Amino acid sequence: MIGGMAELLPLDPDQLLTTTRSVRKRLDLERPVPLEVVRESLEVALQAPSGSNKQGWHWIVLTDPAKRKAVADLYARSFDAYRNSAGYAANHPAGDAAREATQKRVASSAEYLAEVMAEVPVLIIGAIETGTEELPAGNQAGLWGSLLPAAWSLQLALRARGLGSAWTSLHLRYEKEVAELLGVPGTVKQGVLLPVAYTKGTDFKPAPRQPLDEVLHVDTW
Template sequence: MTPEELLTTTRTVRKRLDLTRPVPLDLVKRALTVALQAPSGSNRQTWEWVVVTDATQRARVGAVYAKACEAYLSSSGAAGRLFADDPSRSVVQQRVHDSVAYLAERMGEVPVLVIPCLRTGRAELPAGNQAGLWGSVLPAAWSFMLAARSYGLGTAWTTLHLTYEDEVADILGLPDDVHQAALIPTAYYTGESFKPAPRQPLDEVLHVDRWA
């Protein structure tokens, strides 16, 4: 793939994750090695990566995720309830809603769960510039997802489990000063039809020099 093809076809994969095909740990490590080339604030490189492959551990994390997702799916902000006044977009949102529910029921069966984390040196996150804080791990997490795509793996960016972050921290034995940024289910995917997704025209969201 060209860089443009990679960047425009790296989709959120939920229903098409292959739950039966093992993913070699070396392949995950290869993608993470690419991810470590991403920038971080002041080059601190305070990221940490938890890769969960043990079936029991995956099932436990998956159960927490399912609990969090149940509350999300019944909320007013759930994907299927957005843009209800736009028939064409509502159809897409309902498909997203259904795929979120599908993954929630099977999260614990995904062969690899990758959890990017930040080690901050304190149990409580500092007040103030949260963008600067998370900007030191999120680019690397996205680089992991792009690398995984280039190696034939599908991923999904999820954060719903953070409602119960402490429970997942207990399952994984995380120190108090390690904070989770996301949960990225990772597996081989089925099918080959990934393509650019419908998006708003650039001119509708672009502001040059001033908002208006």
Template sequence: MTDLLPLNPDELLTTTRTVRKRLDLERPVPVEVVREALEVALQAPSGSNKQKWHWLIVTDPELKKKVAEYYAASHAAYTGAVDPAEDPSRARIVSSSKHLAQVMGDVPVLVIGAIEIDEDDLPAGNQAGLWGSLLPVAYTKGTDFKPAPRKDLDSVIHLNGW
């Protein structure tokens, strides 16, 4: 991989958050870089070591536009259900997700992850989470990453009981 940032593992995992508005839409991402990232991803745990995952890498501009159209349609339903006025902290999230929906077709590479599942094993709910996830792949603009505001650790951990 090229242009690595000088981050130790803790910095990498605690400061690189969603950067929807900072995607570099002009800088190409070589398929080889995506392949390297997926090679690392293949080391993730796999239930019973079945490894039923598949990755669709989309670089064709027309296909990316078509995928982006589907994404925008489902995104509209998602944001239509969220009222930032009810929770002002969500306004920034909604704004950045709308931005991504607008530029999804311009992202250098799209990666769609999916898993094989037997029809008999298909759960009734959350099928979209099983069938695929759309990942925009782009270099980021800027390097000023910082930790996200999060709840205090003691408010979310429970030792030996709830």
């Protein structure tokens, strides 16, 4: 911390955008995370867009070990169910050697995160007020588009300050149980869970991605 503000890494905008990764095995589980740094990062995140400027987001920051463990236990149960599902196999296909190797690394790191989630110093749940007990029918892009950009901005702000996070949503299998545990009102729906810690090193690189021309459509499909 410098003058009450966290020191920022020397990253230009493109570097920040292309090297903010889902960090799992390189999360430092031993180093405490000051709440002031989380608050500072959230102040940045609150500049993200929201539909009609409603700013209906809520951020549940968990530092209490017992509550972190309770959420982590539910996450682990959900991960076990996912790992044994057809969807998991579909996301980790055999075939292309390079992609298969990448997916194996992702699977290994995801399994690791499920094992150590309770030890991650801070868990942040991003949620949004819906005004109703039920999610709206039909396309929900407007709803989640008013929360998820801010969650990504939070990840960027954390990365700039030397912290890592991983985008997760598997806990939503037990959303009601998590809500009861944390006293979240029924009209507030959870959208993302971010485990947050300082990282072991800051030398992250852009990840392999499919060529742009395979997903780019100009004027027509």
